[in-house]
Amino acid sequence: MxxxxxxxxxxxxxxxxxxxxxxxxxxxxxxxxxxxxxxxxxxxxxxxxxxxxxPIEYRKLQGVDLSGTNLNDANLRGADLTGASLFGASLYDANLNHVEMSVANLDNADMFRANLSSANLRGASLINANLFSANLSFANLKDANLSGANLNNANLIGADLSDTNVKDARFIDSSGISKSMEQDLRDRGAIFDDSSGDRSKSKTLVSC
Structure with a gap:
């Protein structure tokens, strides 16, 4: 009282x-x-x-705060978002081709069907991010944190996942993953089995 x-x-x-x-x-x-x-x-x-x-390409946006914003369908091709905060941002169908996002914060960001081909995400944090059906072909994810992220149905052809934190990250029906790479990711805590039967674009948030 x-x-x-x-x-x-x-x-x-x-x-x-x-x-x-x-x-x-x-x-x-x-x-x-x-x-x-x-x-x-x-x-x-x-x-x-x-x-x-x-929609200007190759924007200089280092360190900007775009957390919680709606950037659906945005064209950010080649943009420099080094160290930027996009925590909880919505990036449905966004064009992030060749974007520079090293050490950026993308925790809880929704990047459903986003084009991240050849993006540099080295050291970026993507905890619980939704990357369902995203194009991550030839993306650099070295040292990134993908724990709890949804990469179901994502295109990972040529992507660099070395030293990436993939604990509880889901890769169901993702393309571009060899058998040896799958085993390595499994050993690091990644999920490839659809135990729930749910293959929707929605993500299951993992408590931090």
């Missing part, structure tokens, strides 16, 4: 015992932080709108 009286006493004590200048300073800091947050969100929305409406 909330003790409203105690809360009121704490508020009264703060205003009674805190110098006025300090109170104003705290209010100014809060206002500045809020303004910074709004500016950051506005920049993100403007950038997404620009990407969708003006």
């Amino acid at each position: 909330i003790d409203h009286k105690k809360i009121e006493e704490s508020i009264d004590s703060y205003f009674t015992n805190t110098p006025t200048a300090k109170i104003i300073e705290n209010l100014d800091l809060h206002s500045a932080d809020r303004k910074e947050d709004l500016n950051r969100e506005n920049f993100k929305h403007r950038l997404v709108r620009d990407i969708i409406k003006q």
Whole structure:
């Protein structure tokens, strides 16, 4: 049960015992932080709108924050997204051919049917990402983290999965995986058996 009286006493004590200048300073800091947050969100929305409406290839987007954004069908071919955050972003059918995404954060991103052919994802984090039917042919996934990711029906012809974390990642019906490579991935915790009978595009989130 909330003790409203105690809360009121704490508020009264703060205003009674805190110098006025300090109170104003705290209010100014809060206002500045809020303004910074709004500016950051506005920049993100403007950038997404620009990407969708003006599909320019080979954009320079190193380190940008595109987390939680809707980039379905976006053309980001050849873009430099090194160290960018696309946590939880939606990238259905996006063109990410030849994109540079080393050490990017793509955790929980939805890349259903995305074209990631020849993409550089070295050291990227793709925990619980949905890559169902994605084209990852000749992609560099060395040192990437694919734990819990859904790569069912994905095209992995020529992809580099050396030193990749594939624990609980699903590769059911994926193409381009040799028998020896499959065994190596199994040994590292990858899943190739459809024990649930579910081959849909939806992913099963793994608790972190």
